[in-house]
Amino acid sequence: MRAVGEPGVKPRRAQHPERVILFYVSDYMFAIEAEAVQEIRSTDSLAGGAVEIENPGLAKVRHTFERGRQTCYVVNACVHFHLPITRPSLVLILRQLRVGVLVDRIDRMAEILALYALPEAFTGEERHWYRGLTYLDDTVIPVIDPAGFMSAEDFRRLDRAQKAATSSGELERVVTS
């Protein structure tokens, strides 16, 4: 579902409702398209496979985990949205993207019938964070753009750092053996 109409214009009802997962980060509710989430895991279950980044170049990413043969990055949603830090209990592992997102808790799944374009008055980072807004149970909820958690440049920078760290580790092992 795409945001319909100009900002401020009443949205048309979508022909097909979109299923979303409603979740909380630091007392704020967000929605993300259910199709964009491959898996929801507890932080405890991920902890065993997560690796801490030694010199994080991006404050919101402190850990990686492996999925298939790919390195995925764990984004702290509190840091991403500039919210007070909480203790996350779940990780939303995104489909199509090498990203896991730390969130506080899942509220429920829901169907949204309309997506409102973010009003033009919003000019900051939120234009990358959200696909738009939805109105559910008398509450306006931002609908996340999964691609907004990490930019292509973020991936390049972290991939470079990871590669350098891996090479350094291998060199260290050769020297000490």
Added chain:
Amino acid sequence: MNARESTAQPSFVILQIGDRRFALPSETVVELAPPVRLHRFPHTSPLLAGVIVRRGRIVPVYDAASVLIGRPSSSQRFYLIARRQPNRANDLGAIAVNGECQLASGDVRPPGSDSSAWVAGTLELPDDSVEVLNFSALAASQPAASSESTAEGARS
């Protein structure tokens, strides 16, 4: 003043923010909305307090008091909804007001050279003179004291 003079004079909606009065050109004002829920969510745009839902539309709400009187005002419960730019009917914004609005006409003096960007002029009323707001310039203003992130600030 005869009828012809009266119609020739532009009309304004006078609104009160804190203990000061301001004017908005009436042709830009859409409605005075009753107290409704202000919805907040994380963002980094300065001066935006959140959004309200009015007649099926999502309307951004500006914390105009931070610019106009230098501090947020907690006594404003109504919302004056206006076009941010006169020629764009769907580009709406809202300012929280205390609900005491009135319609007035009068002569407008151009803004002084030292006026803020959001001052479009000064409306001369029989008992007072009030600054006329340029809503689009006001919307582009920075709050008087903004040292913390808006996303976090939206929690208050």
